[in-house]
Amino acid sequence: EEDGFIYGRGTVDTKQLTVMELAALLALAENGEQRKRDVFLLVTCDEESGSALGLSAFLEETVSAGGRTITGKELFENSEVISEGGGFPILVGDTAFYLCESGQKGCGTVEFTVEARNAKGPFFGSGDGMVRAMKLVADIGALELEQRKLPTVARFEKRLSECADGNCHGDSGAERASDHFREALSPVMNNILTAMNRNTMTVTMIQGKSVNQVKVICDVRLLPGYGTAYLKEITDRLAEKWDAECRILSFSEGYESQPEGGLIGCLEEATRMELGEDGKRAEVLPFISMGSSDGRFLVPMKAKVYGYSPVLSWDMTFDQAVSMVHGVDEKIHRESVLFGCRVLENAVCRAVCGRIHQ
Structure with missing residues (x-):
């Protein structure tokens, strides 16, 4: 002390x-x-x-x-x-x-494994496995998952909006908050508020022992109400597109x-x-x-x-x-x-x- x-x-x-x-x-x-x-x-x-x-x-x-x-x-x-x-x-x-x-939010980890179909050594091109893995990473980065306004989040935004307008008693009669109140919030709080409204999947690690096999590890955060079935639907679609195997290593619902x-x-x-x-x-x-x-x-x-x-x-x-x-x-x-x-x-x-x- x-x-x-x-x-x-x-x-x-x-x-x-x-x-x-x-x-x-x-x-x-x-x-x-x-x-x-x-x-x-x-x-x-x-x-x-x-x-x-x-x-x-x-x-x-x-x-x-x-x-x-x-x-x-x-x-x-x-x-x-x-x-x-x-x-x-x-x-x-x-x-x-x-x-x-x-x-x-629900929290989990997903692992994609991409095997090379036309394996090549390090003295040649990287092979199709690495190329497909990088395209998978790009797809995940561009992914826009479902959004939903939870009752808690709707009330959160409404109260902040009212106070930003100088109406903390909440007697404006407005049913929904406008986004202008975000100007009164810090960048950290704005990011958190954005995350409270959407599901996310983020690549956190890319690893592999050789160009013939690449693993793509993702962090998953899903809003309450979205479970393993929803997550599997997304990962199965990505795995099928890039001829990859996928495992849900862990997931706990929100x-x-x-x-x-x-x-x-x-x-x-x-x-x-x-x-x-x-x-x-x-x-x-x-x-x-x-x-x-x-x-x-x-x-x-x-x-x-x-x-x-x-x-x-x-x-x-x-x-x-x-x-x-x-x-x-x-x-x-x-x-x-x-x-x-x-x-x-x-x-x-x-x-x-x-x-x-x-």
Whole structure:
């Protein structure tokens, strides 16, 4: 810690959330009020490496809860979950929008293998395999996949548009947002907003031991509602065109949790209360994340997963947080950590006890 800032890997992604959630659980245990819901704190490892040893394993295990033995999957059935991926504000007009991740795009990896039909050695032409592989890469680069406006994204754009027009009360009567509000957003946020509206497939690696066989590896991000069948239709068409083999190495479907009310309402109420006078110009705004986290494992359990670890806007905005994650000099101010602790304490107490904890 130096000058109030805490430095270290994970201070923004996401050891700060662990601290905030622990504070909320301790506050709930100490206040002694009647609870109408059970609350669990689950801290797992391995999320950056696929979660095979973390949440994925936990869901298959049995645990003791409330005097009975249940599976990890049962624990999460129809639950509301506070996870990673949000809490960082963006500023539009005089409003601070605290982003809350309420959904994720599906994430996967696809591998195309192109074999040379007329193999040649390195002292001759590269052969038709390499040529076809490069044409496949060009095709993928020019690919325009389907677009869809999710309810969460439509509401996201509408609120930003209203505030960019100075109408944060939302009484304009406009049903849809115009695109001019994008001028008030940073390049990073504009890119993310574009990605929230479309499916993408991007070539990330080209490899091969010789000119006779080339592998093209692609990252795939699909909106909630698009699954393996849609992905296979696209990859089969490309593979057939360029006489290639294709394998879907991995794919997890995206999800979209309820973007308003319930736990989100409690989070917004607690955030505004902790901000004091500034809370009048603050709002929790759900969004769809491009990244993938452990929330994807909870979709079959019908869990509502919300990413939220709120920080103070003078400490970092969304853009600044994104630039620090997995980077150099990752840091957070101690006041942001304490702020987030108080917000989650109050929100959880509101959700399970029926009132804000004092």
